[in-house]
Amino acid sequence: xxxxxxxxxxxxxxxxxxxxxxxxxxxxxxxxxxxxxxxxxxxxxxxxxxxxxxxxxxxxxxxxxxxxxxxxxxxxxxxxxxxxxxxxxxxxxxxxxxxxxxxxxxxxxxxxxxxxxxxxxxxxxxxxxxxxxxxxxxxxxxxxxxxxxxxxxxxxxxxxxxxxxxxxxxxxxxxxxxxxxxxxxxxxxxxxxxxxxxxxxxxxxxxxxxxxxxxxxxxxxxxxxxxxxxxxxxxxxxxxxxxxxxxxxxxxxxxxxxxxxxxxxxxxxxxxxxxxxxxxxxxxxxxxxxxxxxxxxxxxxxx
Amino acid sequence: xxxxxxxxxxxxxxxxxxxxxxxxxxxxxxxxxxxxxxxxxxxxxxxxxxxxxxxxxxxxxxxxxxxxxxxxxxxxxxxxxxxxxxxxxxxxxxxxxxxxxxxxxxxxxxxxxxxxxxxxxxxxxxxxxxxxxxxxxxxxxxxxxxxxxxxxxxxxxxxxxxxxxxxxxxxxxxxxxxxxxxxxxxxxxxxxxxxxxxxxxxxxxxxxxxxxxxxxxxxxxxxxxxxxxxxxxxxxxxxxxxxxxxxxxxxxxxxxxxxxxxx
Numbered sequence: 001x002x003x004x005x006x007x008x009x010x011x012x013x014x015x016x017x018x019x020x021x022x023x024x025x026x027x028x029x030x031x032x033x034x035x036x037x038x039x040x041x042x043x044x045x046x047x048x049x050x051x052x053x054x055x056x057x058x059x060x061x062x063x064x065x066x067x068x069x070x071x072x073x074x075x076x077x078x079x080x081x082x083x084x085x086x087x088x089x090x091x092x093x094x095x096x097x098x099x100x101x102x103x104x105x106x107x108x109x110x111x112x113x114x115x116x117x118x119x120x121x122x123x124x125x126x127x128x129x130x131x132x133x134x135x136x137x138x139x140x141x142x143x144x145x146x147x148x149x150x151x152x153x154x155x156x157x158x159x160x161x162x163x164x165x166x167x168x169x170x171x172x173x174x175x176x177x178x179x180x181x182x183x184x185x186x187x188x189x190x191x192x193x194x195x196x197x198x199x200x201x202x203x204x205x206x207x208x209x210x211x212x213x214x215x216x217x218x219x220x221x222x223x224x225x226x227x228x229x230x231x232x233x234x235x236x237x238x239x240x241x242x243x244x245x246x247x248x249x250x251x252x253x254x255x256x257x258x259x260x261x262x263x264x265x266x267x268x269x270x271x272x273x274x275x276x277x278x279x280x281x282x283x284x285x286x287x288x289x290x291x292x293x294x295x296x297x298x299x300x301x302x303x
Numbered sequence: 304x305x306x307x308x309x310x311x312x313x314x315x316x317x318x319x320x321x322x323x324x325x326x327x328x329x330x331x332x333x334x335x336x337x338x339x340x341x342x343x344x345x346x347x348x349x350x351x352x353x354x355x356x357x358x359x360x361x362x363x364x365x366x367x368x369x370x371x372x373x374x375x376x377x378x379x380x381x382x383x384x385x386x387x388x389x390x391x392x393x394x395x396x397x398x399x400x401x402x403x404x405x406x407x408x409x410x411x412x413x414x415x416x417x418x419x420x421x422x423x424x425x426x427x428x429x430x431x432x433x434x435x436x437x438x439x440x441x442x443x444x445x446x447x448x449x450x451x452x453x454x455x456x457x458x459x460x461x462x463x464x465x466x467x468x469x470x471x472x473x474x475x476x477x478x479x480x481x482x483x484x485x486x487x488x489x490x491x492x493x494x495x496x497x498x499x500x501x502x503x504x505x506x507x508x509x510x511x512x513x514x515x516x517x518x519x520x521x522x523x524x525x526x527x528x529x530x531x532x533x534x535x536x537x538x539x540x541x542x543x544x545x546x547x548x549x550x551x552x553x554x555x556x557x558x559x560x561x562x563x564x565x566x
Contacts, residue, residue, distance in 0.1 A: 046399060174461070
């Protein structure tokens with residue numbers, strides 16, 4: 001039987017990568033990262049925190065270097081600096097008259113630049129290219145453990161607090177009115193954001209991690225009006241892209257992070273054009289029929 | 304719904320609110336919102352109406368003064384689920400992927416455990432509240448599919464499900480047709496008769512004398528407060544809406560009287 005399969009060149013081509021332990025390992029690590037990012041992605045896109053995600057991802061760079069210098073796990077350094085940047089953003093925004101996007105821009109580039117200075121000054125074997133663009137094919141056992149721990153904590157926190165976080169994204173005023181601690185929710189969401197970025201650091205790198213945090217949720221948001229479906233679609237597109245991207249990057253010898261994000265973006269574009277209700281094609285045909293407002297009115301008259 | 308509930312007042316003492324750009328939004332406001340009554344909060348745009356509203360709901364920290372709900376600080380009152388809030392339409396993200404049922408269930412979160420798993424009582428109260436505002440058939444709809452009046456009723460149902468004894472409604476009649484407005488007013492009157500304390504911020508001067516027991520006129524500070532018959536006078540309105548041309552004001556006022564007689 002195995003002989004028969006081996007004789008067919010396409011099947012041979014397809015299963016060949018699975019002979020390599022490092023590749024199989026890279027595929028399941030990136031699938032896990034895809035899962036974690038997809039879950040958080042739904043909250044980040046609904047809350048409108050994409051820019052904040054971009055800020056945190058850049059701000060972790062000095063943390064990685066400092067962690068290396070102090071000989072502690074990179075995840076700890078990255079988390080401290082990522083979360084610290086969000087606290088700095090909140091503080092500066094409350095103390096100055098600047099708008100939030102300006103404050104975010106100042107803080108994250110400042111952190112990132114500081115990281116670059118440190119990398120070039122502190123002697124280490126950190127490869128800047130790997131931090132920027134990820135290196136899941138060459139990931140070490142130690143890094144896998146850190147990725148798994150950070151990702152598992154993120155998933156657990158979201159699982160336990162998912163309804164409160166959704167309420168916080170939807171209507172923070174109501175959350176306050178029923179006596180919930182919205183300040184605590186704000187920092188909970190920020191810390192899981194920082195943790196997710198730590199999780200994805202090795203796979204996608206800091207430049208592309210924002211795509212893994214924004215694209216799956218955005219694709220799903222175009223396809224459904226229900227949050228549980230959104231979560232499912234987001235996870236499916238993200239895990240598919242991570243597995244497919246890693247696999248294809250081996251075959252075509254291209255950047256793994258790049259391949260993953262290209263797949264994610266292609267899926268997004270398909271959804272954008274063909275989504276049954278919110279796709280461009282559907283929107284165009286709606287306009288020719290009845291305006292959506294009138295449909296709501298029509299329902300009311302029936303009522 | 305219980306017919307006899309404890310009635311709660313809101314007292315605002317010497318309240319001043321300054322925004323971070325040093326702009327004084329509200330100055331030295333003093334008023335009492337009587338328990339078991341419907342009170343209208345009236346003032347032109349920028350008069351500090353929503354500032355007072357947000358301070359009472361604890362969304363803003365006053366720079367001076369204090370607010371008590373039945374003698375309790377705002378946060379304590381909120382923890383006891385005493386206060387429900389119906390937001391203005393433009394404060395809500397209508398594209399958010401939640402159904403009407405989900406929104407009303409959010410009114411029950413304060414009673415649930417950490418995981419917010421609804422019990423049978425929560426479900427029952429959500430369905431009763433939806434029934435009461437006539438939205439039961441729309442419970443699976445995504446909130447953006449609703450008309451203006453249905454949106455208001457969905458959020459009113461959330462306030463009912465929360466069983467808050469104090470209900471604040473921010474501009475409940477904007478974007479709502481006359482029939483729905485009447486329906487919301489009838490429901491507010493019922494709730495008042497059950498002992499709820501209701502505060503309505505509104506631009507709709509015409510309807511105030513038809514259902515509000517008391518009126519508070521506001522422009523940077525409280526200019527007049529008391530029974531609607533005594534407070535809602537042409538003279539007081541002229542003082543409150545001082546910037547408006549007298550003619551248009553007179554017209555607004557007379558329209559409101561005509562409405563009142565018509566009722």
